Amino acid sequence: MSLHNGPYTMLVKLYAKDNEQLMDLLNNQMQGIAGVVSTETLISLEQSIKREVPISENM
Helix, strand or coil: CEECCCCCCEECCCCCCCHHHHHHHHHHHHCCCCCCCCCCCCCCCCCCCCCCCCCCCCC
16 A cells, blocks of 8 residues: 555555455455545556467467
8 A cells, every 4th residue: 555646546456366355355345445446457568468468360
């Protein structure tokens, strides 16, 4: 967590194992904290998942 100047009051870095867990963290846990009015999600591209994706040679 860090405090910033600008449009955001606070930035919180979360790790989630999948989209379902991320949605639970945001919708059920973060929004349940007194004083939290809204959230905005930013996805870090630095934390890429390395996996092979098959590509057809006929493309």
